[in-house]
Amino acid sequence: MDTPAKEIKKPAFQNAVRNVLTTDRALVMGIVNITPDSFYDGGRYISEQEAIAHAERLIAEVVDIIDLGAVSTRPGAEDVAPEEELKRLLPVLDFLVKHHPQIPVSIDTYHSAVAKKVVAHGASIINDISGGTMDEQMYKTIGELKVPYILMHIQGTPKTMQVEPHYTNVVEEVYQFFEKRIAQLKSAGAAEIILDPGFGFGKTVDHNFALLRHLDRFKKLGLPILAGLSRKSMINKVLKTKPENALTGTISLNTIALLNGANILRVHDVKEAKQVIALVNQYRKAE
Numbered sequence: 001m002d003t004p005a006k007e008i009k010k011p012a013f014q015n016a017v018r019n020v021l022t023t024d025r026a027l028v029m030g031i032v033n034i035t036p037d038s039f040y041d042g043g044r045y046i047s048e049q050e051a052i053a054h055a056e057r058l059i060a061e062v063v064d065i066i067d068l069g070a071v072s073t074r075p076g077a078e079d080v081a082p083e084e085e086l087k088r089l090l091p092v093l094d095f096l097v098k099h100h101p102q103i104p105v106s107i108d109t110y111h112s113a114v115a116k117k118v119v120a121h122g123a124s125i126i127n128d129i130s131g132g133t134m135d136e137q138m139y140k141t142i143g144e145l146k147v148p149y150i151l152m153h154i155q156g157t158p159k160t161m162q163v164e165p166h167y168t169n170v171v172e173e174v175y176q177f178f179e180k181r182i183a184q185l186k187s188a189g190a191a192e193i194i195l196d197p198g199f200g201f202g203k204t205v206d207h208n209f210a211l212l213r214h215l216d217r218f219k220k221l222g223l224p225i226l227a228g229l230s231r232k233s234m235i236n237k238v239l240k241t242k243p244e245n246a247l248t249g250t251i252s253l254n255t256i257a258l259l260n261g262a263n264i265l266r267v268h269d270v271k272e273a274k275q276v277i278a279l280v281n282q283y284r285k286a287e
Helices: 018-023 048-060 083-099 111-122 138-145 168-189 205-213 215-221 233-239 246-258 272-285
Strands: 027-033 065-069 107-108 125-130 149-152 193-196 263-266
Touching: 018 168, 027 048, 027 272, 048 083, 048 233, 065 083, 065 125, 083 107, 083 111, 083 205, 107 111, 111 138, 138 168, 149 233, 168 193, 168 205, 168 215, 205 215, 205 233, 205 246, 215 233, 246 263, 246 272, 263 272
Parallel strands: 027 065, 027 263, 065 107, 107 125, 125 149, 149 193
Antiparallel strands: none
């Protein structure tokens, strides 16, 4: 294993939220799943060498952020112990921080113990799919670590979230969740928060498209918005396709997300996402 990142200079990413809010340039977060069972690429990058090679391909495509995940969060997924999660994460994280220090690394975890360890090894962002609902120590930990935190909405857990999800008004309920959780995070000392409405996490197709159509509603909270739409079932169920054939649908929905206020696109396909951003930027310049 490479030298822990506490002995290595960490990426300068301490003003992540301010930078995103004050620039017209959207960011691309590239997904590296070190899991055997993720919905699209599970098992492809389970070894340290495969995961590193994939991350370096994304870096070559000029990714802005690498998002490492070692626990599948597909519908029905089981939890993984923090010890196993760290066993998968740390070799890849250590390599990236040592050899690509200019690239901020986000860690997709809902365990506060994992968050503490990965930040000590140089991770720049914690991406919590549970929004703090699956570990009561997470907000306190984020407040102590002073790293950007991606606050995602989920109904239930990955194991239960797609068992008849129900909302009276999904947009307003997610908005209220954010309002409450932002206040709790700030009380705990969190300084930088990014919002993720959680497409596919305890939502039907209709719920997902309502959130996408009204994504600009969340801009009123004054924080950057991350859209994670890449190859998800909300595409496949409409187009009657599979994740491996969902790139066109992903490009389409990412375009809508940008036009409706998204600041960060979390994707499997970095090159295509960068092209979408370039085209949307050119569209916005037109008179």
